[in-house]
Amino acid sequence: MRPRAGALALVSALLAGGSCVRGDRVVVGAKNFTESDLLAEIAAQQIARRTRLPVERRLHLGGTFVCQAAITSGQIDAYVEYTGTAYTAILKHPAIADPDSVAHAVRDEYRRRFALEWLPSFGFDNTFAIIVRRADATREHLRTISDLARVAPRWNAAFGFEFLERPDGFAGLARLYGLRFAAPPNAMDLGLTYRALAQGRADVIAGNSTDGTIEALGLVVLADDRHYFPPYEAAPVVRADLLRRHPEVRAALEELGGKISDAEMRRLNALVDVEHRDLAVVAREWLASNVP
Amino acid sequence: MRLLEFYARNAREALGLAGEHLVLVGVSTIVAIALGVPLGVLLTRRPGWRRAVLGLVNVVQTIPSLALFGFLIPLPLLGGIGARTAIVALVLYALLPVVRNTYAGIAAVEPAIREAGRGMGMTDGELLRMVELPLAAGVILAGIRIATVVGVGVATIAAAVGAGGLGVYIFRGVATVDNTLILAGALPAALMALTADAALGALERRLGPRGR
Numbered sequence: 001m002r003p004r005a006g007a008l009a010l011v012s013a014l015l016a017g018g019s020c021v022r023g024d025r026v027v028v029g030a031k032n033f034t035e036s037d038l039l040a041e042i043a044a045q046q047i048a049r050r051t052r053l054p055v056e057r058r059l060h061l062g063g064t065f066v067c068q069a070a071i072t073s074g075q076i077d078a079y080v081e082y083t084g085t086a087y088t089a090i091l092k093h094p095a096i097a098d099p100d101s102v103a104h105a106v107r108d109e110y111r112r113r114f115a116l117e118w119l120p121s122f123g124f125d126n127t128f129a130i131i132v133r134r135a136d137a138t139r140e141h142l143r144t145i146s147d148l149a150r151v152a153p154r155w156n157a158a159f160g161f162e163f164l165e166r167p168d169g170f171a172g173l174a175r176l177y178g179l180r181f182a183a184p185p186n187a188m189d190l191g192l193t194y195r196a197l198a199q200g201r202a203d204v205i206a207g208n209s210t211d212g213t214i215e216a217l218g219l220v221v222l223a224d225d226r227h228y229f230p231p232y233e234a235a236p237v238v239r240a241d242l243l244r245r246h247p248e249v250r251a252a253l254e255e256l257g258g259k260i261s262d263a264e265m266r267r268l269n270a271l272v273d274v275e276h277r278d279l280a281v282v283a284r285e286w287l288a289s290n291v292p
Numbered sequence: 293m294r295l296l297e298f299y300a301r302n303a304r305e306a307l308g309l310a311g312e313h314l315v316l317v318g319v320s321t322i323v324a325i326a327l328g329v330p331l332g333v334l335l336t337r338r339p340g341w342r343r344a345v346l347g348l349v350n351v352v353q354t355i356p357s358l359a360l361f362g363f364l365i366p367l368p369l370l371g372g373i374g375a376r377t378a379i380v381a382l383v384l385y386a387l388l389p390v391v392r393n394t395y396a397g398i399a400a401v402e403p404a405i406r407e408a409g410r411g412m413g414m415t416d417g418e419l420l421r422m423v424e425l426p427l428a429a430g431v432i433l434a435g436i437r438i439a440t441v442v443g444v445g446v447a448t449i450a451a452a453v454g455a456g457g458l459g460v461y462i463f464r465g466v467a468t469v470d471n472t473l474i475l476a477g478a479l480p481a482a483l484m485a486l487t488a489d490a491a492l493g494a495l496e497r498r499l500g501p502r503g504r
Contacts, residue, residue: 160467161460161463161464161467162467187463188451188452188454189358189453189463192361192453195362196365199366201371201373
């Protein structure tokens with residue numbers, strides 16, 4: 001009896017699976033920071049409620065390179081990537097500032113080289129952000145980085161090591177805007193720069209524009225009025241074979257396109273990072289009120 | 293090979309960072325000795341304080357360095373960005389082995405020897421200077437040796453508060469996924485730790501209790 005039952009199950013599984021290699025499930029991955037986890041959770045819940053597919057989560061994986069290796073080898077089917085990161089870190093192109101050409105290049109090359117599809121972006125740009133204290137910005141009438149150049153010689157800056165080293169980091173920014181500070185910028189841990197700024201130990205730092213702690217600490221982002229920083233628009237990257245087997249996944253994720261502004265992403269990050277709300281609950285509530 | 297090329301091109305910077313590293317470790321170890329040895333002696337005179345003080349230096353040891361820096365940055369005199377904050381953190385980390393070994397070394401002096409000293413009419417200060425500290429020197433030095441070797445390693449995180457040192461290469465390397473840079477900071481730090489360990493070990497053997 002037993003062998004026959006096993007054979008039956010195998011046959012029915014083959015029939016049901018069709019061309020499907022690994023069974024009917026979608027594995028959603030994320031990089032190792034709050035925003036990536038949160039967007040992956042939103043995508044996972046959206047797929048789960050719009051399709052009948054079981055969804056697995058592999059959140060908080062290493063960094064960009066781990067996610068790239070995982071998705072090209074089929075360990076995960078989808079994760080959220082940033083156009084600028086894909087363009088410079090994965091495709092190894094020198095950084096450029098035009099959002100449309102970056103998005104186009106990334107879409108074409110991913111399809112050709114990795115059989116991966118970029119779906120519509122969430123609508124925000126998580127780029128580098130030059131950040132100052134709100135009180136200083138008000139007093140000195142600072143809105144843009146060009147305004148900052150005026151007061152910079154009296155101020156001190158503290159930057160993370162990555163920002164000081166990257167080709168699209170400090171050196172080029174200082175050249176374009178003519179920024180000169182009272183002393184060479186302090187090199188320190190990125191997380192500690194926020195604290196140093198909030199405590200008045202530094203006057204200017206470089207963070208991420210959608211960071212949830214910016215508003216909580218009474219800080220503001222200065223506008224990149226001369227468009228120095230490359231675009232980092234977040235969008236789901238999905239394996240093409242999954243989208244072929246299950247077009248409903250594409251339809252589900254396309255519904256999320258353009259739904260999250262910079263300010264909205266900052267607010268969502270703050271719910272998790274500052275108010276310590278549960279990630280899955282934040283994702284569920286956001287979906288319920290924004291993608292009915 | 294890439295590492296040698298790197299040093300050849302950045303010799304001046306590398307030497308500068310190594311120098312900063314030595315200053316961070318040297319200053320913090322000296323301060324830790326200046327605070328830790330008297331504190332250890334005090335504990336042998338006030339046994340009631342022992343649990344609280346050793347417990348405190350133990351707890352400090354368990355605070356992750358980035359968290360400790362986070363607490364220190366806002367402080368008016370000890371904190372801020374730069375070498376001072378890093379040295380305060382390094383001193384706090386170095387205190388445990390120095391305090392503990394000073395206490396243990398003196399507590400291990402045989403009561404009979406101490407009684408003999410008292411019998412000869414020594415005051416408490418004389419007993420400490422002429423009997424207890426010389427006999428405990430080997431154990432105290434072993435504590436200083438641990439503090440120094442650990443300090444060389446811990447000082448690499450000084451780069452996180454803008455205090456420089458060899459950690460600058462390590463942090464830069466991690467931020468840009470560059471193994472050569474990471475090694476450029478980690479290898480000389482390891483050499484420094486081994487050298488300090490060997491030198492203090494030799495000194496320890498010379499100062500150690502004779503005739504044992």
